Every structure is written in structure tokens, then in C-alpha cells.
Amino acid sequence: MKPSKQHVLLLWILLSSTVINAVEPFSSFKIPNFTETWNSFWGESCNSYWISFNQTGLKADLENKLFGQHIASDIIFKSVSGFMNDDNPKKPLVLSLHGPTGTGKNFVSQLIADNIYKKGYHSKFVHVFSATLHFPHRSEIVTYKSQLQEWIKNGVTNCERSVFIFDEMNQIPPGVIDSIKPYLDYGKVEGVFFQKSIIIFLSNTGADQITKTAVDFWKNGKDREEMMLKDFESFISPIVFNSDQSSFSKSTLIDSCLLDVFIPFLPLEYKHVVQCAMAAMRDKGRQPDENVADRAARSLVYYPKLEKVFAVSGCKTVANRVHLYR
Ligand SMILES: Nc1ncnc2c1ncn2[C@@H]1O[C@H](COP(=O)(O)OP(=O)(O)O)[C@@H](O)[C@H]1O
Ligand SMILES: *[C@@H]1O[C@H](CO)[C@@H](O)[C@H](O)[C@H]1NC(C)=O
Ligand SMILES: *[C@@H]1O[C@H](CO)[C@@H](O)[C@H](O)[C@H]1NC(C)=O
Numbered sequence: 001m002k003p004s005k006q007h008v009l010l011l012w013i014l015l016s017s018t019v020i021n022a023v024e025p026f027s028s029f030k031i032p033n034f035t036e037t038w039n040s041f042w043g044e045s046c047n048s049y050w051i052s053f054n055q056t057g058l059k060a061d062l063e064n065k066l067f068g069q070h071i072a073s074d075i076i077f078k079s080v081s082g083f084m085n086d087d088n089p090k091k092p093l094v095l096s097l098h099g100p101t102g103t104g105k106n107f108v109s110q111l112i113a114d115n116i117y118k119k120g121y122h123s124k125f126v127h128v129f130s131a132t133l134h135f136p137h138r139s140e141i142v143t144y145k146s147q148l149q150e151w152i153k154n155g156v157t158n159c160e161r162s163v164f165i166f167d168e169m170n171q172i173p174p175g176v177i178d179s180i181k182p183y184l185d186y187g188k189v190e191g192v193f194f195q196k197s198i199i200i201f202l203s204n205t206g207a208d209q210i211t212k213t214a215v216d217f218w219k220n221g222k223d224r225e226e227m228m229l230k231d232f233e234s235f236i237s238p239i240v241f242n243s244d245q246s247s248f249s250k251s252t253l254i255d256s257c258l259l260d261v262f263i264p265f266l267p268l269e270y271k272h273v274v275q276c277a278m279a280a281m282r283d284k285g286r287q288p289d290e291n292v293a294d295r296a297a298r299s300l301v302y303y304p305k306l307e308k309v310f311a312v313s314g315c316k317t318v319a320n321r322v323h324l325y326r
């Protein structure tokens with residue numbers, strides 16, 4: 001313990017006890033919560049104060065904050081709650097999120113983290129790997145493989161309730177991900193336990209086919225909410241597996257069915273973009289203004305060319321556009 005910290009701690013104990021005695025009669029005074037003070041003093045650690053799953057919170061977030069993704073919302077809620085409520089899972093939970101850009105894949109990963117860690121996405125137990133940042137060069141696959149194994153092993157050694165997010169999965173050089181297969185496969189490798197961690201893959205692989213399915217549904221006059229997982233399952237796995245671009249390609253991960261769940265993210269419609277714009281204003285502490293949201297949403301590009309139903313880049317840019325229409 002650093003001397004300064006020691007002093008602060010002592011001071012706090014002294015102060016709080018005298019303060020409590022002095023002002024006890026006044027009911028408006030809030031007694032400092034020892035658990036909270038103690039834990040914030042020492043910083044984030046791998047215990048139930050910092051890590052506890054909020055099932056109602058996850059449900060509420062998926063219902064109120066994630067727009068237009070009824071399939072993803074349902075599967076994510078069920079699989080994450082099932083996994084987090086299991087005290088002794090056999091292997092880690094592996095989620096694979098697929099869909100066009102700006103439809104909420106990164107966003108939903110944040111919602112998951114927010115409802116597991118007190119510090120949410122910024123917890124030190126949430127590890128995000130990005131293709132362009134961590135694995136930029138195809139020539140260095142061998143190095144990446146051992147680096148990634150090391151990162152994952154260290155992460156889980158620090159805390160078995162860890163989340164690993166692989167962003168832009170389709171750009172990670174083929175083979176790199178395969179190096180973590182043993183960890184996903186068995187719960188325990190070299191004395192390190194992996195079965196309590198969550199691994200989330202994000203990718204655009206299969207986005208074209210997901211989009212095509214959504215457009216066909218729309219053209220046939222069917223409700224978006226009628227789309228079901230089975231409308232996508234049949235094509236998602238073969239595409240991911242066969243795509244040359246994909247780091248899943250010829251991947252042993254698929255081979256051995258290690259990816260628990262494929263989760264399609266649907267292209268977003270105008271009304272969802274409006275919802276995103278309203279949420280963006282709320283987030284920035286602005287009074288949400290329907291008129292502004294409407295203009296921001298209308299300024300985006302939509303497809304198919306003629307019918308203009310789905311936003312080309314989803315909700316990606318709309319948060320910045322609400323500034324333009326005050
Ligand atoms: N379905 C959605 N519901 C609510 N907000 C969304 C949704 N999709 C995107 N957004 C908003 O747009 C931003 C960018 O989306 P992001 O999750 O990064 O897209 P992706 O990872 O699918 O490319 C998010 O931070 C979020 O604010
Ligand atoms: C103090 O905070 C902890 C964690 O937030 C909580 O579980 C506990 O009930 C609180 N105690 C009191 C006395 O408020
Ligand atoms: C869980 O989430 C709900 C809804 O967001 C919130 O009201 C509640 O305080 C959360 N519970 C804990 C223990 O954080």
C-alpha cells in the first residue's frame with residue numbers, strides 16, 4: 001500500500017465514524033456505504049461487487065435501446081442469461097454476430113458488457129480486438145497466433161469472467177482465430193479455466209445475403225417481425241465457411257461446431273434511424289426533437305434505389321448528423 005493511500009484510508013475511517021456519530025439524528029444524512037467506499041478505493045477487481053449479471057437490465061436494454069433487431073435481441077437475451085445463470089458452464093459462450101455495417105453489432109456487445117460489469121464496456125475484463133489495430137499484416141500470422149493465445153490466457157488468468165470481442169472478424173487474417181480453438185473447445189487448458197468467459201465475433205460476412213432476405217421479405221409485403229432465425233440459418237453457416245475473405249474460412253472453429261450461435265443483424269429502416277437520432281439527442285442531454293430526427297434520418301442514403309427502404313450505413317452516421325439540424 002502506498003503511504004498516501006494508507007493515510008486516505010485511515011482518514012476516511014476516522015471521519016466517517018465521527019461524522020456518523022455526530023449527525024446520526026438527522027435522517028437526511030446519508031451514511032457512507034462501507035462496501036462501496038472500500039471497493040472504489042481499491043479499484044476494479046474480479047469479484048461480485050464489480051461483476052454481477054443484471055438479467056432485468058439486459059432485457060430492458062435490449063428492448064429499449066436496441067432498435068429493429070428482434071431476432072438478435074431474443075437470441076442474445078436467452079443465450080447470455082442462460083450462460084450467466086449457469087454456475088458451472090462446460091465451455092465458454094461463443095456468439096457470432098453478422099450483418100451490414102451500422103446495425104448495432106458493436107452496440108449490442110456494449111449492452112452485454114454494461115449488464116455484467118459495473119464499469120461496463122470500459123471494464124478491464126472486457127478485451128476488444130480489432131483486425132486493423134491488432135492484426136494488420138497478413139505476413140505476421142505466426143506472431144499474431146502466439147500473441148493472441150498469450151492475451152487470452154492472461155485475460156482469463158486475471159479473471160475467469162472475461163469478455164473477448166473480435167471486431168471486424170472478416171478482416172482478421174485466416175488462421176489467427178484458429179489458434180484459440182483449444183480454449184473454446186475444452187473448458188480448461190494448461191490449468192487455465194476458460195469456461196466462464198464470453199467470446200463475441202463481429203463481422204460483415206453474410207451481410208449481403210441477410211440484406212437480400214430482408215429486401216425479399218419487404219417486397220413480398222411481409223412484416224419485418226415475421227423474419228425468423230431459420231430464414232437465415234440455412235445460408236449463414238455455408239457462406240461464412242466458404243467465403244474466401246472470411247477468417248472463418250476453412251476454419252476448424254466451424255468444422256467442429258464451436259460457434260454456439262449465429263446471430264443475424266437486419267438492415268435498418270427509416271423509422272429505426274429516427275429512433276437512433278432521438279436516442280442520440282437524449283444521450284447528449286438534448287431535448288429529443290422529432291423534427292430534427294426526421295431531417296437527420298432523411299439526409300441518409302437508402303436502398304433499394306427505387307423503394308429506398310433500408311439505410312445504407314444503418315445508424316452509423318446519424319448521431320453526428322443531429323448536430324446539423326438544430
Ligand atoms: N439497432 C440499433 N439500435 C440502436 N442503436 C443503433 C443500432 N445500430 C446502430 N446503432 C447506433 O449506431 C452506432 C454504430 O453502430 P455499431 O454498433 O457500431 O454498428 P456495427 O458494429 O453493426 O457496424 C451505435 O453506437 C449505436 O449508437
Ligand atoms: C452497500 O452497497 C452494497 C453494494 O452496492 C450493497 O449490496 C449493500 O446493501 C449496501 N449497504 C447498505 C447498508 O446500504
Ligand atoms: C438492473 O437493471 C435495472 C434496469 O436497468 C436497474 O433498474 C437496476 O438497478 C439494475 N440492478 C442492479 C443491481 O444494478
Ligand SMILES: [Mg+2]
Pocket residue numbers: 102105106167202
Ligand atoms: Mg462495427
